[in-house]
Amino acid sequence: MTTKQMKGFEDSYVVEGRMALPYTYFAGRVGSKFITTIRDQKKIMGVKCPTCNVVYLPPRQVCDKDFTDIRDKWVDVSNTGTVSNFTVVRYDDKHLPRKAPFVLALIKLDGADTPFMHILEECEIVEVKIGMKVEAVFAKETTNTILDIDHFKPAAERISVHEINATRKQWVPVDEPDTQGKRKGGKPDMSKPVIITAALSGAATMKNQISSVPYTPAEFAEEAYKCWKAGAAMVHVHAREDAGMATHEHARIKATYDAIKDKCPDIIICLTSAVGMGKTAEQRLSQIVAIKPEVASLNTNSMNFGIVDRKTGKVFIDYVFENTFTMVQDFGKAMEENGVKPEIECYDMGGLDNAMLIGRQGIFTDPMNFNFVWGVAGGQAFRAESFIAMMNALPAKANFTTCGVGTDQFPCIMQSCILGGHMRVGLEDNIKMPNGDLAKGSYEQVEVAVAIANNLGRPVATTDEARLIMGIKKR
Amino acid sequence: MANKIAICAVAQIKNDPNYHYLRFQNMLLECFESIMKQTKVTFDMEKGIRTIITCSDDMFDARTISNNGMTDVVGAHFRGEEKMAQESINGLGYAMACILSGHDDLILFMGHCKESQGESRRMVSNLAYDPFYCRPLGMDYHNVDAMQARAYMEKSSVTDEHLAKVVVRSRKNGKNNPYGRENKIVTEKEVLQSPMYSDPLRELYVYPVTDWAYGMLLCSEERAKEFTKNPVYITGYGSCMDTYFLGDKDITSNFSLKNASQRAYAKAGIKDPKKDIQLFELSDHAAYQLPMWAEGVGIADEGKGGKWIDDGGMDKFNVNLSGGQLNGNPLLLGGAARAIECYYHLSNQAGDRQVKGAKRAVAQANYGGAGQHQAVIVMES
Numbered sequence A: 001m002t003t004k005q006m007k008g009f010e011d012s013y014v015v016e017g018r019m020a021l022p023y024t025y026f027a028g029r030v031g032s033k034f035i036t037t038i039r040d041q042k043k044i045m046g047v048k049c050p051t052c053n054v055v056y057l058p059p060r061q062v063c064d065k066d067f068t069d070i071r072d073k074w075v076d077v078s079n080t081g082t083v084s085n086f087t088v089v090r091y092d093d094k095h096l097p098r099k100a101p102f103v104l105a106l107i108k109l110d111g112a113d114t115p116f117m118h119i120l121e122e123c124e125i126v127e128v129k130i131g132m133k134v135e136a137v138f139a140k141e142t143t144n145t146i147l148d149i150d151h152f153k154p155a156a157e158r159i160s161v162h163e164i165n166a167t168r169k170q171w172v173p174v175d176e177p178d179t180q181g182k183r184k185g186g187k188p189d190m191s192k193p194v195i196i197t198a199a200l201s202g203a204a205t206m207k208n209q210i211s212s213v214p215y216t217p218a219e220f221a222e223e224a225y226k227c228w229k230a231g232a233a234m235v236h237v238h239a240r241e242d243a244g245m246a247t248h249e250h251a252r253i254k255a256t257y258d259a260i261k262d263k264c265p266d267i268i269i270c271l272t273s274a275v276g277m278g279k280t281a282e283q284r285l286s287q288i289v290a291i292k293p294e295v296a297s298l299n300t301n302s303m304n305f306g307i308v309d310r311k312t313g314k315v316f317i318d319y320v321f322e323n324t325f326t327m328v329q330d331f332g333k334a335m336e337e338n339g340v341k342p343e344i345e346c347y348d349m350g351g352l353d354n355a356m357l358i359g360r361q362g363i364f365t366d367p368m369n370f371n372f373v374w375g376v377a378g379g380q381a382f383r384a385e386s387f388i389a390m391m392n393a394l395p396a397k398a399n400f401t402t403c404g405v406g407t408d409q410f411p412c413i414m415q416s417c418i419l420g421g422h423m424r425v426g427l428e429d430n431i432k433m434p435n436g437d438l439a440k441g442s443y444e445q446v447e448v449a450v451a452i453a454n455n456l457g458r459p460v461a462t463t464d465e466a467r468l469i470m471g472i473k474k475r
Numbered sequence B: 001m002a003n004k005i006a007i008c009a010v011a012q013i014k015n016d017p018n019y020h021y022l023r024f025q026n027m028l029l030e031c032f033e034s035i036m037k038q039t040k041v042t043f044d045m046e047k048g049i050r051t052i053i054t055c056s057d058d059m060f061d062a063r064t065i066s067n068n069g070m071t072d073v074v075g076a077h078f079r080g081e082e083k084m085a086q087e088s089i090n091g092l093g094y095a096m097a098c099i100l101s102g103h104d105d106l107i108l109f110m111g112h113c114k115e116s117q118g119e120s121r122r123m124v125s126n127l128a129y130d131p132f133y134c135r136p137l138g139m140d141y142h143n144v145d146a147m148q149a150r151a152y153m154e155k156s157s158v159t160d161e162h163l164a165k166v167v168v169r170s171r172k173n174g175k176n177n178p179y180g181r182e183n184k185i186v187t188e189k190e191v192l193q194s195p196m197y198s199d200p201l202r203e204l205y206v207y208p209v210t211d212w213a214y215g216m217l218l219c220s221e222e223r224a225k226e227f228t229k230n231p232v233y234i235t236g237y238g239s240c241m242d243t244y245f246l247g248d249k250d251i252t253s254n255f256s257l258k259n260a261s262q263r264a265y266a267k268a269g270i271k272d273p274k275k276d277i278q279l280f281e282l283s284d285h286a287a288y289q290l291p292m293w294a295e296g297v298g299i300a301d302e303g304k305g306g307k308w309i310d311d312g313g314m315d316k317f318n319v320n321l322s323g324g325q326l327n328g329n330p331l332l333l334g335g336a337a338r339a340i341e342c343y344y345h346l347s348n349q350a351g352d353r354q355v356k357g358a359k360r361a362v363a364q365a366n367y368g369g370a371g372q373h374q375a376v377i378v379m380e381s
C-alpha cells in the first residue's frame, strides 16, 4: 500500500487499495456442458424448451416463461448468425477484452431464438450493420469461458447451390460414344454436373464420436435435409436403432426412409445392402426388396472388413464381409427386378472385375454406377494411380463416384471431381473436416465437396440431374 | 387505497465530482445531523429511532458488507440496521413495508456512494455480470445501455438532436438545484460534437461520476406530526425485475417499468398519470432513457419518444426539474435523489423550480444494464 499527501490537506493522507480476490466459480452442469462443447468440439449448443419452442442461448436449466425443466434439451445451433444490435466501445478499461475501439454485438445464431453478446472483429467498424451475417472464430487456447469463442467475424458470402442451380440451364444428357476415350485422356466433360452423396451414418460411426450422427428417423430426416440444402443430391443410409446399432428391421428402416422423404421429398435415398456386421444375406436383401429405394449399395467382394490400428497394425476387430458371387448375382438381380439401381461398391480392382464378370449374365442395366471405396481395413488405400486404373477399367457408359475412409476422404473426392466422377462424403466414412476439426455434420463435408466442384467449375447436380445421370426414376 | 407512510424530512449534501476531502462517513454525518436538527427525533428505544435502513454498494465502497463502515455515524449501533444493496429507491419500498406491516413506525433511511473512489465505475458494473457468459466480454452498464439506446432510438424515432436537447436541459435544470452537481452549461452543438463513447452514446449523453449522500426520516401516518408540520406521503410502490440475459427480451419494450409503474399506480389509485401527477423524476443514466422511461411511466406514447420531446413533453409534465440522474448522482442513489426532489416540490420547498400546487409526484429508478430492474414510487402532499 502507498499513501500520498493531498494538496491543500497536508495533514491528511489517502490509502491506495485494490480489490483482488482470486475465485473459482462453478459454471453449473448446464453451463459446463455449453462451455466444454465449445472448447472440445468447436460446437455451440443451446437448449430448446419443448413447451414454448424457444431455443435459449446461453443455455439454462429451466425456462423462465413456463418453468419447464430444459437442462437435457440440448440442440445444436449454427456457428453462423446475424447481428441484431451492436455498440462500438470507444473507451479503454481494464475489464475490456480488447483495446478500444472494438465492437460488441448481439448475435442471433442460426437455430437459436435468443441473441447473445460477443466481440465482432476482422472487419472495418464502419461496415458493421444490423443484419450482417457473422460466424464464430474459435479460440486457439481455452479459457473455459465464453471466450473459447474468440470472436465473431463477417461470414463468408456463400450463395447456395440451389440459388446457382436455379439460374443455370439444366443439364441434358447427350449421346457420348467416346466418353471412355475422353476419360482416358484425362479430359472429362467438366460441364457435366457432379453428384454429391452424403453417407449419413454407416454402421459403425457412433454418437460418442460425433453427436450429429443420426440414430432416429427424425435425426436422419434432419441430417438429410441439411445435406440437401448444402448441395447433396443423394443420401446413403444405414438405419439405426435408438441405441445406435445398425438394424435390418424392415419397420425401422421404412420409418427412417419415410422420415427422410417427408422432410426432403426430392432427395435420392440409397439404402445399404450391407447393413452391418453379422447380418445374413436374407436380412441384407429382403429390406431392399420390401422398401424399394431408388438406389441400393451392391458389394462385390468377400473381403476382410475389420478395424485395425493404422499406426501399429494391431487388429481390434476381425471380420470377413461375405459377398459371394451368388450373393452378388442374387442381390443384383433382385435390385434390377425391383427397379432399384445398384451402386456397385468396389473396394479394389478385383471387386470391379467381379461385378463385370457377373454382369455378363446381363443383370445390370446401363448406365452402371460404380463407387470406388478407399481405405477400408481389408480394401485398398487411396492411391491416385489406382484410381485412374479403376476408372479406365469401367465400361463406356458407366458413372463413377468415390468415397474414402478417414483422411482418404477429401483427396479421393477431389480426384474424382477432376476426372469427371462424382463425390461421396459423410460421417459414415470420416467424422472430420480437412483441417482436422470435427465436422458439425455430414452437411459440412457436403459444403467442402461443393467448394471443390465450384473451384473446378463443375455444376453441382440437382436431384433431377442426378437421376438423369445415374439412370434412375423418381419414386 | 392502501395505507401510506410519511416522509418527515430529507437531507443531502451537494452532488460533487470528487469529495476527496470527505470520507463517506463524513458525508453521511452531515445528512444525519441535519435530520436530527430538522425533526428533533431521538434514539429513545420507546419512541425514537430503532430501525435504520442504509443503502450502499460493496463494490463502490471497496469493502464487503460496507454498511459496517458507517453504522456509528447513522446511529445504528445497538439498533436494527438493514442494508439495501440495490437501487436506493427500493429502500423506500422496504421502509414502507416495515412501517405498514407494523414492524416499526419510525425509520431512518440513509445512503451514500463515493463513485470517485474507484478507478472505474465501468469495472464495478462489469462485476455485476456472470463470470462465464458476459463478464469476459467486457460487458458493463455503459456498453449494454448503448445497445438499448440504439434499439430504442430506432423504435421511437429519437435522434441525436433530441438527446442533445435532453442533455442541455438537464444541465440548465441542474444549475437551479442547489444540491445539483456543478456542470458546465453546454449548447446542443457542443453536445453533438462530444466524442462517441459507446455508439450511439456520446460522452455527454452519459451521467458523470458523482459522490453524494442523503438521509430521510420516514414514519407512520399517525406519527408524522411529531416530526414535521409538512409531511409528504408515499402512497404507492412497485418494482419489477426483467430477465438477465440481454437477448432474452425486447430491450425496447419497457416491460419491467410498465409493470412497476402499474403496480405503484394501482396502490396509489392513479388512473391517468398524465392528469393525476404533476411532477416526474426519472432516472436517466443516459440521455436516451429520459424519453424511454417517460414512455414506460405512461406520459409519452409508446414508440413516440422523439415526438414527445418535440412536443415539449419534458416541460409539460415537469420531468427532471432537478437535472435528473443525467446531471449527476451516484449510480446506486438515483432513486433517492428523485424522491428527494419530489419531496421538495410536494412540501413546497423547491424554491425557484417549485411546481406550483404540486399534489402528486412520481419518482422512478432502475438498476442493472438496460434498465433490467425498475421501481416506481408515487408520492403525495
Ligand SMILES: [Zn+2]
Binding pocket: A049, A050, A051, A052, A053, A054, A063, A064, A065, A066, A067, A068
Ligand atoms: Zn418455455
